Amino acid sequence: MSKILRWHPDNKWQAEVLNLSVDPCVVEVGGARLRFVSVGQALHRETAIISLPRVEVWVSGQSLLGGVGLVKDRDEILVGTERVYFSTHTRPTIIEWSPAAGAKTPKCPICKADIAGPIVCCPQCGRRYHQADATATAQARHCWTLGPQCMCGHPTAIDGASDWLPDPVWSA
Ligand SMILES: [Zn+2]
Ligand SMILES: [Zn+2]
Numbered sequence: 001m002s003k004i005l006r007w008h009p010d011n012k013w014q015a016e017v018l019n020l021s022v023d024p025c026v027v028e029v030g031g032a033r034l035r036f037v038s039v040g041q042a043l044h045r046e047t048a049i050i051s052l053p054r055v056e057v058w059v060s061g062q063s064l065l066g067g068v069g070l071v072k073d074r075d076e077i078l079v080g081t082e083r084v085y086f087s088t089h090t091r092p093t094i095i096e097w098s099p100a101a102g103a104k105t106p107k108c109p110i111c112k113a114d115i116a117g118p119i120v121c122c123p124q125c126g127r128r129y130h131q132a133d134a135t136a137t138a139q140a141r142h143c144w145t146l147g148p149q150c151m152c153g154h155p156t157a158i159d160g161a162s163d164w165l166p167d168p169v170w171s172a
Helices: none
Strands: 003-008 012-017 026-031 032-042 044-050 057-060 068-071 078-081 084-089 092-096 117-121 129-130
Touching: 032 078, 078 117
Parallel strands: none
Antiparallel strands: 003 012, 003 084, 026 032, 032 044, 044 068, 057 078, 078 084, 092 117, 117 129
16 A cells, blocks of 8 residues: 655654545645555555645755656655655555455465465555465465565565655654
8 A cells, every 4th residue: 555654843853644546536635735646557556645736846956847656655746835755655464365266376475385374464455375374384385475575676674664754844
């Protein structure tokens, strides 16, 4: 799940989850209404940002030309004097999963075996990997946490270590 990180008056980053399945998905930044839209397909989804004409939006230092452009993980979005960050990273969770009846069983990208049982579905790209929890036997598959990150670059840590936050903003 993508989110917007906004600096909170209590001196901490606060995450607002973007529900991109709702149209329009609008977030107010610096008094301007910004629309976030999911584009692309299946395993190659990206997020586009759309602003109204005459609103000056800066995405990681680049002016949003024509009021539309793609945002990627950790992009800074600046409108007026407000600065927020876009993040695609979410703590991965282990779920019990089996393919729908009659559906083709996907293969694990790591061990190439059929996917079923306890798995992690990558929060960024949606690929599914085997992932038994910590109480499982030694023979259980831990394909998701085998490497530091998914093929798409999303970190695999399931203890929250992958929750990225920008540097704090200390008011003068
Ligand atoms: Zn596997
Ligand atoms: Zn991924």
